[in-house]
Amino acid sequence: MITIWHNPRCSKSRQALALLEARGDDITIRRYLDDAPSVDELRLTRDTLGLRAIDMMRPGEALFKELGLSKTDDDATLIAAMAAHPKLIERPIVFANARAMIGRPPERVLDIL
Known part of the structure; x- marks a missing residue:
């Protein structure tokens, strides 16, 4: 599947x-975008990809800056942002x-x- x-x-x-x-x-x-992944799904996805949270994000999106996010934020912060704003997911x-x-x-x- x-x-x-x-x-x-x-x-x-x-x-x-x-x-x-x-x-x-x-x-x-x-x-x-219509069926946003949960924090747990995003954690599992990060682990399955073998990446840091920032590496599965779109930091060039205006929303990234509007939310005050930084490429150096910890994974928990970035994953929470992706769950709340799925537009940030690569x-x-x-x-x-x-x-x-x-x-x-x-x-x-x-x-x-």
């Missing part, structure tokens, strides 16, 4: 989804085979299949 945290307005997210659909696999599409994130990958570039998602 493949799950993608998807934003249909994002070209990279659309490209990653197209790559997955071309394979013919069953895909669960989670529109994370996209797309694909989950498969007990692994996860941020699809930047989109072809990277194929590495976990």
Whole structure:
């Protein structure tokens, strides 16, 4: 089973989804902006990705600065911000085979299949 945290307005997210659909696999599409992940889901995602919270965020978003966030904030602070404001989550994130990958570039998602 493949799950993608998807934003249909994002070209990279659309490209990653197209790559997955071309394979013919069953895909669960989670529109994370409408169905925001919880703090626990974000912690698990961070751990599965093997990254720091900042590495799964979009620090260039105006909202990041508006909230007074910093790239040096601790993971708990950043994860709480992503749970409250899912627009801050980097996209797309694909989950498969007990692994996860941020699809930047989109072809990277194929590495976990």
